[in-house]
Amino acid sequence: MEAQVEAHDAHPNSLQNISALLLNQHGKVGSALASGEAVGDADSSGASSSKNIRLECSQHGLAPAGAGQLQQQHIDLEHPTSGPAHCSKYTSNSGSGLLQYINAEHFLENSFKFPDYEQSCTARKSLQEHINSNHMRRSEHQCQFCLNSCATDADLKQHILLHHPQRNAQKNLRGKCVGSCKEILHKHCLSICSSMKKFRCSECDYACSRKQTLKSHLLYKHSTEKPFQCTECDYACTTKWDLKRHLLYKHSTQKPFQCAECNYACSTKGNLNSHLLYKHSTEKPFQCTECNLACTTKKGLKRHLLYKHSTEKPFQCAECDFACTTKKALKSHLLYKHSTEKLFQCAECNFACTTKGTILVNV
DNA sequence: CAGCAGGGGGCGC
DNA sequence: CGCCCCCTGCTGC
Numbered sequence: 001m002e003a004q005v006e007a008h009d010a011h012p013n014s015l016q017n018i019s020a021l022l023l024n025q026h027g028k029v030g031s032a033l034a035s036g037e038a039v040g041d042a043d044s045s046g047a048s049s050s051k052n053i054r055l056e057c058s059q060h061g062l063a064p065a066g067a068g069q070l071q072q073q074h075i076d077l078e079h080p081t082s083g084p085a086h087c088s089k090y091t092s093n094s095g096s097g098l099l100q101y102i103n104a105e106h107f108l109e110n111s112f113k114f115p116d117y118e119q120s121c122t123a124r125k126s127l128q129e130h131i132n133s134n135h136m137r138r139s140e141h142q143c144q145f146c147l148n149s150c151a152t153d154a155d156l157k158q159h160i161l162l163h164h165p166q167r168n169a170q171k172n173l174r175g176k177c178v179g180s181c182k183e184i185l186h187k188h189c190l191s192i193c194s195s196m197k198k199f200r201c202s203e204c205d206y207a208c209s210r211k212q213t214l215k216s217h218l219l220y221k222h223s224t225e226k227p228f229q230c231t232e233c234d235y236a237c238t239t240k241w242d243l244k245r246h247l248l249y250k251h252s253t254q255k256p257f258q259c260a261e262c263n264y265a266c267s268t269k270g271n272l273n274s275h276l277l278y279k280h281s282t283e284k285p286f287q288c289t290e291c292n293l294a295c296t297t298k299k300g301l302k303r304h305l306l307y308k309h310s311t312e313k314p315f316q317c318a319e320c321d322f323a324c325t326t327k328k329a330l331k332s333h334l335l336y337k338h339s340t341e342k343l344f345q346c347a348e349c350n351f352a353c354t355t356k357g358t359i360l361v362n363v
Numbered sequence: 364c365a366g367c368a369g370g371g372g373g374c375g376c
Numbered sequence: 377c378g379c380c381c382c383c384t385g386c387t388g389c
Contacts, residue, residue: 213388220386235384241364242384249383264381270366271382278380293378299369300378307377328371329377 150156197207199214203222208214219225219238226236228243232251237243248267255265257272261280266272277296284294286301290309295301306325313323315330319338324330 208388210389216387237384238386242386245364246384266381268383273366274381295378302369304378331371 197209199209199211200207201214201217201222203218206214206217206221208217216239223238226238228238228240229236230243230246230250232247235243235246235250237246245268252267255267257267257269258265259272259275259280261276264272264275264279266275281296284296286295286298288294288301288304288309290305293301293304293308295304310325313325315325315327316323317330317333317338319334322330322333322337324333
């Protein structure tokens, strides 16, 4: 695997680098690849193809150095009784005829093998396809389902929509359709799930399989009514359950959900699950494609991408030229640079400042 | 009712 | 900026 990484880093889209490795590790086949020669290509034909082919004499191994092929001269010198172009089982009047015969009958199966990988191929074209799909760093707009590469993200989406309409969407554990592209997901749901979703919303294109779910959707999305009012605060919501949960979060002192690994306790199972994920999960399935960072949650990865790898700065300060990637950063900037309110007063003296941190530093 | 997704904030480095 | 937690909207069952 180390060899693969080296090749990627050197030149991600270059067969030459991979070939150079093959040269070192796989002898004759690799040398042919490294020199750009076509070794046993199925489409090799005629004198020109014969010239580019490196063949091996059944009795003397590789053809003489410099020739790169089983040359007529070698046959004439070493195997004078064999005829102009000879195989132990076949004699041809032309080099190309012999070549075609050897390609068809004797070329070693699976001669093209990628290092450290079980798959081997019978032709260089197949090996190249294998390398493209499995070992090359994918181009930014390369289709994940075939070898096609697109010029833009829009083209890639269009390609997937046209050629792989069902590939980029699937159901998660809760039966919900998920996919990285909303457009593709929508098409997937229209084509695959529409038959299951009998209840359609009259206000939007939402559809579901249960009447009760549609009722919930109408309440949440198309109603302004919030009949469930909290008696302790201003919170109001659309469902009884949400009010119950609110009371648990906001107004309950009971913490029946105790973490088995530490002292953490909380009022809801959801929070406990979240805690377990952040604090006690060792698995980090969400790997950043730009750096080595791996996250425990999809959310964590999303935030990391925003902080570290996003070049867009949609949050522009209205007071100065400052722009940033997150709303949080802008808020922090406004507080430090443009706020005149000094909410934090030192208990020991008259010093006042905009942030709690400043107080602590000065103390 | 459970769970997912996501916004927001505190805290420490 | 990463980690962690709180909280809520919304969906599926």
